[in-house]
Amino acid sequence: MMDNFTPPGSPGEARKDHGAELTAAGVPPEMHEWLGEHGVGRLTLKMGIRFLEMGADRMVATMPVEGNEQVAGILHGGAHLVLAETLGSFAAGIHAGPGRHALGIEISATHHRGVASGTVTGTATALHLGRTLTTHEVVMTDDDGRRLSTARITNLLRDSGT
Template structure:
């Protein structure tokens, strides 16, 4: 699963997956639908409007709208930054873990550099470490002008699925 994909290039899928629409709207490639068939992309991914553009264990890119994800002051909520970072890092770790294993987040932290009040935020996760039991990704969130909004780091533990 280490190839980078382009959304919308997959073939058709049987209509047995109850999360098919959510997976398609989130930009998840069809070859990953079976892996996510028991829980979809996650309800928070759907709720926040996260859409994947690239997915591999080494690099993941996704966008998230600011609209609907603001805090009371009208800027993107800091927690939304962390949700995007954890989503990217966890998907990368899960892809790295492979069949029969899964990833669980054990640490996340972020520094917020600047605010944004409209448009799309892009998160780019880059693997720092892809080990047998731990993965770490750095996630940089930018605005539509390419300005860095926040930098996060997420570490996941790889576990055997019971």
């Protein structure tokens, strides 16, 4: 089994400088201050997720199939959900703004077709951007633009520290 990323140091070791991590993940420089304290997260890096667009209304990222397959050789269904939750939660966090954060409270997905190679693109589109809740639809497609899965994620927006 291939591992897309093995972080340095022990599992509990705090990492302080995330600039290289953010750049490698495709995060635009104007978003570095927002994510600088925490980075994009180890799972995002391990799955090979790379951001192409970042906004509350629309967020797009890619993820390789290789290294994220199930035993049958196709992209694992859980990998679809990791990509969907990453996109929906980051978009909700942007909408929440400074001093607030997003907490995923519901996610579901329908898998339409399998994919055994290439790159998956996830596109999150806001369905609702409220004061306390956000909901995004996330569509995953293959290299030919065919729909692989459709997910929906709802996030609760809270003030930081609560």
